[in-house]
Amino acid sequence: MPQSKARALRANGQPACLPCRRRKSRCTFELGLQACLMCRAHETECTTAPLAQSRPRPPPTPRSRARTFQSRDISPLHGAATQQRPLPAPQTPPQPAIGSLVTLLSASPASFHVDPGPASPSRPVPLDEAEDDNPHIIGPAIASDRHFLEDYLSSVHAGNGARIIRPVLPGITSAPIVFTRVQKRPLGVAIDSSPSYPKLQTIEKLLEPWQQQVVDMYFAKANSCFPVLDQSFFKDRSVMIRSRISPAVMACLYAHSLIYWRHDAELSSQRRPDGRFIWNLALEALYTELHLSPGMPSIIAILLNVGGRPTTTMIGNGLLLGCAISLAHCLGLNRNPIAWDIPEQEKNLRIQIWWCLVIHDRWSSLMYGTPPHIRQAHYDVPVPRIGHRTDGLENDPLAEERGKVFEALASLTQVLGSHLEQLYTIRNRPQDSRDKTVSVLDLSAWTDSLSGEVRRIIIRGTNLDVPGAANLRLCFLAAKFFSCRHELDAEMEGIGPGQPPDYRLLQARRIVEEIVLCVSELTEKQLGDFWLPLVAFAEIPASGPSGSLSLSLAKDLMATLRSHKEACGWELGDICLAQYGEVVDRLSTQENPTDLSEGWLDSALPFIPDPGFLDSTMADQWDPLLWGQMG
Structure with a gap:
């Protein structure tokens, strides 16, 4: 020896x-x-x-094994080598600390060798994992067997790094959630400084000396309406703490915030860096982290990426979102953490991150036309409430209003989920007409459940100056239109040629008019507010001549979108202008639109490719000789 x-x-x-x-x-x-x-x-x-x-570790004694078993009966986000400490009492949960969020945002524990200091009992989510592995949830069947064995063999639990989260609230009888430790990095990859860190350094060099202003702008504009990060952690300007944040998270945060540059009082007078170049660097940092050390920071970085504007690649966003949802299932984010014996701040953060994923998944499914990745029966996380906010805005007078708007957006997304599952069902489609009206009834019941300012925002379209209110209003109108259109398509099968239009058709036209008026009445302040990038597709149903109340209404919408683009840089109308702008302009110049050729009428309708186009596209995608040309 x-x-x-x-x-x-x-x-x-x-x-x-x-x-x-x-x-x-x-x-x-x-x-x-x-x-x-x-x-x-x-x-x-x-x-x-x-x-x-x-340093060699002494052999464990029976007493030390028991202490290790107690210390590991905590959150799956804790590292396996954390300091041994007893669990806090359920009646007095620990208070959140700034240093408790480091591991959640740290992508590579070997990237920055910073001593975090001794572990504190009040640290709910340490952000500096000491191992090169991740927690991974265990299936219910295996979890029950493991729970039975660990009651007798505590050494098995201490030997392989698994840990259990047990319900501790009175009256909770649910089965425990079991996590195990899995390899984070690919086998054979050397532990080295993060390859994504140079990308972050380049971005920060381009933003000098406005890095902190850009971070503050993100929390003021985006995170306050769509909470993904904890603002109290970013208030600490300490380099020792900030340097341990995942480079991909910081890179995507910087890129995400550039859309608000011209709406900031201090930054609007400064030269704005090239947003596309910064987005490319942030995307490279994100893909590098996904390959080397996927974890909770990767999910946060993906949320910042797919929520960024402008939208340039629908397929890329779909790939990243599917990756984030798969990783969230591995980390157990789809399980309700309310009854777990973990700090309140970690519970709230898990709920917020999961629902941000659900919102992006459901609305991208509605706008992109693809089935959702998340099904209603596969999660039990409650809708986030105002008390679940972890953005550190307790002293903000508008924090409560913003919290209610986000809560309404999450509950609307939950109602939308049942409609999407029915919409994309291929096998065993319901034939009963009563089943085809479920989505409309659910949306009406959701509207009746609202109260206060949120109800006025939805029903009357007033008080849209509240951050996030205009986005909520347009999302509601889009969901209302697609739900009505679904009902209309089901009823059109029984309407013969020459019959008068059904009530659903008149209702759909009225909703389209509301969408056009909502967009036309947006002020400069509301245009510079938070918007989900997916609402760009909500304007398309109101753009085609066949779907609007009249051709003049479609022309007014095109003029409004161009005006918003020139005056405020509102790029959410670019997709609508690209698809229908020229068609509407040329139709409006014709004296008799009915005399147009058949080709013009076909171009005014939504794009539906013919089978020959699909065959050629699929052949190109599966032809190895053309893969180099397609990049």
């Missing part, structure tokens, strides 16, 4: 590098060189672990 220790140390008493330990060779280090002799000979990277990790 003394000889093996001597071989593990260099001549100057420093620990040997990791490659020499794996090779079991002597580590000879020369002054002035960055690598040892053997690493230079083998052309490998010479990395050294900290001294604290090289």
Whole structure:
């Protein structure tokens, strides 16, 4: 044993590098060189672990095993090597601390060697994981067997790093949620500084000296209406804490905030950096992190990415969103954490992140025309309430109003979920007409459940100056139109040619008129407010001549979107203008639109590709000889 220790140390008493330990060779280090002799000979990277990790641990005693079992019966977001401490009493949950959010936003524990200090009992979510692994939820069938065995074999629990979250509230009888530890990095990838960090450095160099102003602008404009991050953590300007945040999270945060640059009083007079170049750097940082160390920071970075404006790639957003949802299921975000014995701040953060995923998934499904990834029966997370907010805006007078708007958006998304599952059902479609009206009845019941300012925002379209209110209003009108259109398509099967239009058709036209008026009455302040990028597709049903109340109404919408674009840089109308702008303009110049050729009428309708186009597209995508040309 003394000889093996001597071989593990260099001549100057420093620990040997990791490659020499794996090779079991002597580590000879020369002054002035960055690598040892053997690493230079083998052309490998010479990395050294900290001294604290090289100290041998004493063999565990039965008492220490029991203490380890208690300390690991906590949240799946805690590292396996956290300091041993007893669980807090359920009656007095620990208060959140600034340092408790570091591990949640840290992508690579080996990226920045910063000493977080001793663990505190009040740290609900440590952000500096000491291991190179992630928690992964265990299936219900295996979880019950594991729970039975661990009641008798505590050493099994301490040996493989699994941990259980037990319900602790009175009257809770649900089964425990079991997590295990899985490898985070791909096998064979060396632990090195984060490759995404240089991308972040480039972005920060482009934003100098306005980095902090851009962060503050994000929390004032976006996070207050769509809470993804905790603002209290970012108020700490300490470099020691901020340097441990995932580079992908910070890069996507900077890119996400650029859309509000011209609406900020201080930044509007400064030159705005190239947004497309910054978005490309942020996307590279995100994909690098997804490959090397996927975790909770990756989900947050994806939410910032898919929620960014302008929308340039629908397929890319769909890929990232599906990846985030899959990762969220692995981390157990789809389970209700209210009864878990974890700090309140961690419960609230899990609820917020999950519902941000649900909102993006449901509305992208409605606007893109693809089935949703999340089904209603696969999660039990409650709708976020005002008390679940973790953005540190307790002293903000508008925080309560913004919280109610986000709560209404989440509850509207939940109602939309049942409609989408019925809309995209291919097998066993309901034939009963009563089943076809479920979505409309649910939307009406949701409207009746509202009260106060939110009800006036939805029904009357007033008080839209509240941050997020205009976005909520347009989302409601879009959901109302698509629900009515679904009912209309079902009833059109029984209407013969020459019969008068049904009430559903008149109702759909009236909703389209409301969408046009809502967009036309937006003020400059409301245009610079928070908007989901998916509302850009809500204007398309009101744009086509076949779907609007009249051709003049469609012409007014085109003029309004162009005016918003020129005056306020509101890019959410670009998709509508690109698809229908030229068609509406040329139709409005014709003296008799009925004399138009058949080609013009076809171009005015929504684009539906013919089978030949689909065959050629599928052939191109599966032809390896054309893959290089398609990039």
